[in-house]
Every structure is written in structure tokens, then in C-alpha cells.
Amino acid sequence: MNAFDRAFRAMRSDLEVHLLSIFSVGVAFVCLVTAMLVVVNVQHVQDRWQHIGKLSVYLNANTAPERINDLDTALRATPGVSGVRYVPSEEARRELMSDHGDDTLAALPEQAFPASLEVDTQEALTFEAREQMAKQLQILPGVESVETYANWSAKLATVFSGGVTAAAVLTLIVLGAVVSVVSSTIRMALQKRHVEVEVLKLVGATDSYVRGPFIVEGAAQGALGAVVALSLVGALYSFVRGTFEAHLTALLGVNISFLPWTLSAGLLLGGAALGAGAAYLSLRRLLVV
Amino acid sequence: MNAFDRAFRAMRSDLEVHLLSIFSVGVAFVCLVTAMLVVVNVQHVQDRWQHIGKLSVYLNANTAPERINDLDTALRATPGVSGVRYVPSEEARRELMSDHGDDTLAALPEQAFPASLEVDTQEALTFEAREQMAKQLQILPGVESVETYANWSAKLATVFSGGVTAAAVLTLIVLGAVVSVVSSTIRMALQKRHVEVEVLKLVGATDSYVRGPFIVEGAAQGALGAVVALSLVGALYSFVRGTFEAHLTALLGVNISFLPWTLSAGLLLGGAALGAGAAYLSLRRLLVV
């Protein structure tokens, strides 16, 4: 019997305890997976906003149509600009209202919505290039202000880095929880099987032979815990997506998505490695019989 | 030796495993405590918004000062109104800008900020009474629109009920996790001490004598897990409060607060009861020797 057979045998004979411990590891991982899901989606939103390359050139209320035309032509000729669209005042109002459906905005007078030229820039254009372009546009006659959405990007970056920090903190807590659950399970398995361990050593088993199945058990617990968490969060995710997808897409501007499979696989492997590591550490004392 | 002495002795001899299991229970509880903290604070915000009884009466841009005065007087005479303040257009703009510090808003023309009469109503006034009052105000000449913040309340109510639902789901998961961690620990303690249990029964110990210390251990794990969670979240809370208090208060309109001590004590007792229950259930098989 190799280490896997022996681990499998031990886990089967102690099925309930192992299932409980896998569930506990799973609960710890649920926190992590959720945080990662949020981070991944915020990242998408941020990417989208950073690459969307939009500039809004707000025009003075009394700018003459010819000036607007001139501006349009000038903008189209600027390198990096891929499209320009004129949005008159009323249209701006309608757009904003349909986006937000907010009554407060409806109460605003029409002047709150200046006409604008909506400029699409090429994706390759860097953030700095866009800021530069905005500065140059700002001083043109008839231009009230230029919005580069840097503000939004900055806000999103804050949210994103907050999310990453939270995920990092959670990762630490989860690591601690997984290590603690796995090592307490392994320690107890060890105590339960101390006769087996003692006998194995007395009949000439090497340390690695004795350790093998415990490490496999630890790895299995970590990995299965990750699977439990991924399934739980995955189920929740598809429920949320099924129910609120339209709202969320409208709100975020991107389709929400689950963790990419690489990350899921990474979690699984990480769980296995963590479980194996925790088991290995708990077994250190075992070296002395 | 009574059950407590015996439980204490067992926990001391197996200190590490018990600490690990307490930590695992703690991690499960952390989720719950955090959710409760959010719910409690959202509840505060909601209470405040529901009781704040504010109405904003936006005025037409060209309303004559006398009409405003008339309106002011009429409002002050309305039963349930406790105060009226006139906010001219520029002040509204300044206020909004200082609240949000948002450049986009700065770009809005002055007309976007209509003058208003800010009406404070008595706290006792029901939601319906305020809505009624708003309807009546709406038709007065010079009034552009009336904002009762019903919208905000509704949004908050959604957030709140979402929070409550999340907390409930979390409670279930946490219950599961706590029960699973405690019962796996107790089961393993039982396996480790099966000789002790067998001998006790063979020398004439009653079932309750045998069970006692295990149930005490389970209860201790549950309660200490809750303590760990409360301390962890408490520490995090005071950090967040210390660093962001001003921002949060400005944002939410209320001081954030920790869980009331009754809820903390309830969590502790609940943890103990849960642990004891989990232990009791895991011990059922023990009845047969």
C-alpha cells in the first residue's frame, strides 16, 4: 500500500471528522474566494475605465455652431483620436437621466447639462498623453472644461487597492484558519493513530513512510476545502448573476465574471500545498519515537 | 474532580489542538461579527434618515423674495414643522461641493443648484405625513419640486435588508462551521481519550459523568471562539474608527458604533450553547460501551 492508499483508508475510516474539517477549511476559503471575486471584477471595471479612453469636452453655453465645428475638425485631426461625437445639451440630460433614473437629477435645470464633444481616443494612448491632450483642449476658446475621467479612475483605483488590501488581509486570516484547521485535524489524527505510528516506526518504517499518508490527508483537506469554497461561491455567483446581471452590467459598465480558471486552479493547488505544509509542520514532533 | 476540572485538565493536556480549534471557530465567527457590525450601523443610518424628517423645497429660479418669505411663513405655521432655513443658489452649490469635493460638480453651471427651503420636521412625524406634506407643497406657486428623501430611505432600506439577508446567510454558514469545528474536535478528543471513556464506564461512571467534561470543552471552544472573533473585529473596528472616523461620519451622517454589549454577550452565550450542543450531539454514540 502506498501513501495514497493508506491516506485514503484512514480518511474513509474517519470520514465524518475529515468531512467536518474539509467543511471548516471550505468556510475559511469562502471568505477568500469572495474577496478575490470582488477584486477580479473591480479590476475589470478599472481596466475598462482606464482603456476606454474617453474625453468629454464641455462647451460654453453660448458657443457658436461654427466654433463647435472647428473644434470637431481640430479634434479629429489630433493624433490618437479615433472618434468625436457632438452631444447637445438636451441629449446630455436625457442620457444622464436614462443612466441613473434619478429624480433629483430631473429637477436640475437644463443649464446643468452643457453641450459637449465626446472624444474617443485610441486604446494605446497612455493616461499621460490623454491628460496632456486635455490640457491643450482646455485653453481653446469655447471650451468650458475637459473631463478626462481621471477622477473616476483614481476613485476606482482607491476602491481597487482597498479591495486588494482587504483580500490580502483575508488571505492572511484564511491562511491562518486553514493551517489551524488542517493542523488540528492532523494532530488529532496523529493522536488517534499514535499506536499505528509507533508500531510502524518499531517495525522499521522510515520517517517519510510514516509521514506520507498524513501529508496526503492534509493536502486533500486543503484542496477539497478550496473546492467546497469555489463551489459554494460559484453557486452564489450564478444565482446573483442570474438575478441581477442586467443591473450589475448597467452599474459597472462590464459584465461580471467568475474567477478565471487559472486562479481557481491556483486556489486549489494553494489549498493542497497549504494543507500539506500544515500537516508536515504538525508532524515534525513525530520524528522522535 | 468535577466536570470543569476534568475538562480543564483535558484542554491543558491538549492545549495546542484546542487553541487551533478555538481559532478556527473564531474565524467562522469573524464573518458573523463583521456582518452584524455592518447591519447594526446600517440600521443606525436608516434610523437617522427615517427620523431626520428633512424636506427640501426647491424653488423656481425666478421666484420673488416675497413669495419665498410667504412660503417660509406658511411652512413654519404647518403643524409638525420644527424649522425652516432658506438656502440660496450659491450656498447650495458651495454646500454640495464641500460635501463631495467633486470636480465634475464644479463644472456645473450655477443654475444646476436651485435655491431651496430646507424644512426640518418633528421626529414624531410619520413617513406618510411627510409624503402628504410634500404633495401639498408641490402645488404651491414658486415651488419647482419637493424632495422628501423617500428615495434615499428606500435605497437604504434595500441595502439594510440586503445586509440582514447576508447576515442571516452568514449566520447559517457560521453555525455550520462552528458546529463542524467543535464536533470534529470533540470527536477527535473522544477518539484520543477512548480508553479513558471506556475505563470510566467500566468502573461505574454514569453517562452524564463521562459526558460532562466534553460538553464543557465544547462550550468553552464556542465561547472562546466568539471572544476571539469579537476581539479581532473589535481591534479592526477601533483601527478603522481611529483612521476614518471623520470621513465615515460625514458619509453616513451618524457615528459608527460597535456591537452593543447585549449582542456581544449574546454571541458569547450563543457560541457556548452551540459548542455544548455540538459536543452533545457528537457524544451520542458514546452512550454505548
Next chain:
Amino acid sequence: MRRGQRFDPTAADRPVLVFDGVFKAYRPDCPVLRGFSLTIQRGEFMFVTGPSGAGKSTLLRLLYAAEQVDAGRILFLGREVGRLTQDSVPFLRRNIGIVFQDFKLIENFTVLENVGLPLQVLGLPERVVNLRVGEVLERVGLGGRGHERASVLSGGEKQRVAIARAIVSEPALLLADEPTGNLDPQLAVDILGLFEDIHATGVTVMFATHDRSLLDIRPRRVVVLDEGRAFDVPQGLEGAALGAA
């Protein structure tokens, strides 16, 4: 239960233990006890012997309700052991002192704690327990070893701790399952003497052993178990028709 004698004058005459047609099989094809019947009077001293796997330990386990009979019944002080409720089994066991063949010591408890267990379970105060345990340890030759952990003891020392635990609560019935298997001949004779002393105070003793030399020391009633049947030899094996098989 021993106090009960005072109130029931006929109790002293009733047999303390009756096996009545007891059947026990762990595997259907190979029963361990087939219609085992035996009556043991109050205050008897009895050896149980027989080859390995004959059912000596099984017989004792049935008595303290760790196993259930398949057929027949066992009466202890007139009560049927197999019909005791879950709740009254502990009270049966408090009247029986048992030396287990595999000792059943709690390895990480001290000798004192192991021996004191039957008294702890009764809720006696710590002081009384320690006093009594100290006395009993003296009697089995382990005076002063009380604070050692059971796991560090030698085989024979463990066996004597198991004996001390069995007699510490002064039970009405003493079951000893191979209590001298790990003792040197001198110590085995000493321990037999200890059991005889306890027997002299009116305690009923069932002593399961392989050790023929012990059986020969004094003629006692011997029950030989073999192939599921019991042979009752009232006055020792000496001269009986059963050879050394």
C-alpha cells in the same frame, strides 16, 4: 448492594451469581459458550481456566454487561444482568471490581489517578480517595510509585496497578482476568495471597488464569472452559481426569 444484607435476611443464602444456560457466539459457526450453567455462592473463590480463546474473558465480560448473552441468563444478586437498563449498568459495575486482561490503564494519568478512578466516580472527596489509594498501592507493592505516569511502568507494575484499581472500592465481586500473566512466580503467589485475603473478608472472587502452578497451590473450585463447554472441578485439578491440555 452489600448493605442490602441487613434488610433481607434471605439474601445471604441466595447465590451471588447464577449462569443459566448461557449461549454466546461472536460468529454463528463457532459459539464461544454453549449452554454454560454455573452457580456461585456468596463468598466463594473460584478459578476459571481453559486454553487460549476458550471464552474466559467473554464469560467475565458478559457478567459486567460489556457483552450481551445470545440465550440464557446471568443473575447477579438475583437481578438479570442482560435486562438492566442503560442507566443501571453503572450501578452494577460499582459492585464489581475487575482486573482486565489488557489492564486498561489510562496511560497519561498517574498511578494515583488510575487507581482512584472508581472512587472519583462515586464522588468521594479527594482526601478519602488519596488515603484509600495509598493503602491499596502498598498492598500490591507499589507504595511510593503513585505519582508516576502509568505509561512508564513495567508490564508487571501495570498489572499490579490494574489489581489495585479493582480492589480499591471494596467490591462485592472481584473478577480477575489473568492477573498474574506478567508477574514473576514469587509476585504471582503474593498477589494470589492478596486475593485470598480479600476473599477472607467475604468477597466473591472469580480468578481466570492459565497458570497451573497457581491452581495447585491450594485446592479451590476450578471451572475449566473448553470448546464451548464447562467442566466444574470442585476441589482443584489435582487428581482430576483433565491432563495438562
Next chain:
Amino acid sequence: MRRGQRFDPTAADRPVLVFDGVFKAYRPDCPVLRGFSLTIQRGEFMFVTGPSGAGKSTLLRLLYAAEQVDAGRILFLGREVGRLTQDSVPFLRRNIGIVFQDFKLIENFTVLENVGLPLQVLGLPERVVNLRVGEVLERVGLGGRGHERASVLSGGEKQRVAIARAIVSEPALLLADEPTGNLDPQLAVDILGLFEDIHATGVTVMFATHDRSLLDIRPRRVVVLDEGRAFDVPQGLEGAALGAA
């Protein structure tokens, strides 16, 4: 290590086991072994006896490196046991078959699995293991009991399983710690016969026992441990000056 004979012609003449002034004390005031010295030749059969707590099991435990000597040294096939690295202890133990006084069976394993363990550890294929285990179980009188769990066995059956496990890997040295304490006299003699058969194949045997009747069956070298000293009686206790302890 047994194969090593072929390559080292002097090995056969070297003593298989040398105890050289071995001291061992668990408590400073009360040493178990005080300057124990003994040389055992390849293929010897030797009894170790002495009263309970004399240090018989300790002597054997030192040999298989489950304890360390406080002073002196133990040489097994010329190598000092106390100086073996952590990694080479398993290889020492693969050359020694041990019958533990407390059996050390894994209760929830079957008899087959328990007995097969020393072969599993060597990584032998399942088929070979089962074949060999079956043979050995026959020899200890437990043929056909292989699929029972160790926990349901009687005391004597457990002891025989422990014996089977000790001899299954055909070790160069066989240590038996009170291997007949739970066996009836007939079975004890049979098991002694089994050890003699194994001894006849060239295996060195150390047999710790209290059972004087076994010592008397055939005159063998006997080492008597008492109060930390050893008395070496080359041709059995018969007629030697040592009484019954």
C-alpha cells in the same frame, strides 16, 4: 545485513550483540541497569529473567533504539546502536523482530494487516506479503483468522499475532518480551518450540520471561536481572544457586 556474511568472512565469528558496561536510569536514585555487560554470539538462544521491574523490557528497548543508554555501549553486528543516526534506526529495526510485552497491535487493522506490516514497510508486493503472512499465521495456530480485526481477539490470540509479526520478516535477531504470559501451558510450550525452530535456522533469540517452567524445559543460557545487576547462568537455572527469587 544477513547477506553481508558472504562478503565478510570474519563476520560470522564476531558476536552479534555486545553490551558493554551499560548504565540506564529513569530516575537518578534508582538505576535500572548498572554496568550491564554481556556478549551474545551469532545464533545463540538466551533467556532473560528477573522479577517485575528488574529491567528486562528496558534492556530490549535499548537494543532497538527506543531508549538511549546513559553510559556504556551496545554493539549490534559491530555497530554502536546509540550512535546510529535518526535515518539509520529503521534499518536497524528491520533486522530485529520484536514481540512486545504489551503486543502493540493496531486494534482497527485486521490480523493480516498487522502481521504484514514489517513486509509492507519494505515495499514488498501485496501478493508476496499475503503469502508469507498466511504461512506465519499457520505456525502460531491462527490460520484462517487473518480477516478478523485485532481488537476482537482474545488475549492469547493477540499475543500470537504479535509473535507472528515479529517473525514474518525473518529477522537476524528475535527479541521476545514475555511472549507466553497470556498463553496456556500447552500453547506456551508450542510457542517455545516455534522459537527453537526459528533459532535452528541461525537466528539469534533473546527471550525474556518469568515462566520458570519454560526455563526448565531445556537447559539454555539464562541471564537473571536483579537490582540493576546481571547474573549470567550459561546452562539454565537447574542446580544454580539462585532460588525462586
